[in-house]
Amino acid sequence: xxxxxxxxxxxxxxxxxxxxxxxxxxxxxxxxxxxxxxxxxxxxxxxxxxxxxxxxxxxxxxxxxxxxxxxxxxxxxxxxxxxxxxxxxxxxxxxxxxxxxxxxxxxxxxxxxxxxxxxxxxxxxxxxxxxxxxxx
Numbered sequence: 001x002x003x004x005x006x007x008x009x010x011x012x013x014x015x016x017x018x019x020x021x022x023x024x025x026x027x028x029x030x031x032x033x034x035x036x037x038x039x040x041x042x043x044x045x046x047x048x049x050x051x052x053x054x055x056x057x058x059x060x061x062x063x064x065x066x067x068x069x070x071x072x073x074x075x076x077x078x079x080x081x082x083x084x085x086x087x088x089x090x091x092x093x094x095x096x097x098x099x100x101x102x103x104x105x106x107x108x109x110x111x112x113x114x115x116x117x118x119x120x121x122x123x124x125x126x127x128x129x130x131x132x133x134x135x136x
Contacts, residue, residue: 004077032057
């Protein structure tokens with residue numbers, strides 16, 4: 001049930017993905033970087049600590065925002081609309097999603113992305129640092 005009506009699962013996934021991507025690009029990423037820069041100086045802070053601050057700020061912005069969208073999208077409209085029910089559903093979703101989002105971002109996703117980028121860009125840097133005489 002989405003918007004009080006049945007939808008095929010592919011439509012549900014597509015709508016959720018589009019909303020999450022739009023919200024991340026317009027609100028999450030720019031504001032999380034600004035929040036991290038307000039607390040840490042990017043030039044003097046260790047890169048891992050600064051990236052962790054950005055990730056925590058992103059989760060702090062995106063989790064309540066996406067939880068509110070989910071509360072509105074999956075609200076039981078057939079029972080009638082009441083703002084307190086919407087807010088209670090939103091708070092419940094934030095309480096469920098926030099610990100999982102922080103845990104997975106810090107302990108699974110960030111290390112995975114760092115490893116992938118390190119593997120991709122170390123090879124390019126290694127090729128660039130080969131002396132000209134060794135290339136012949």
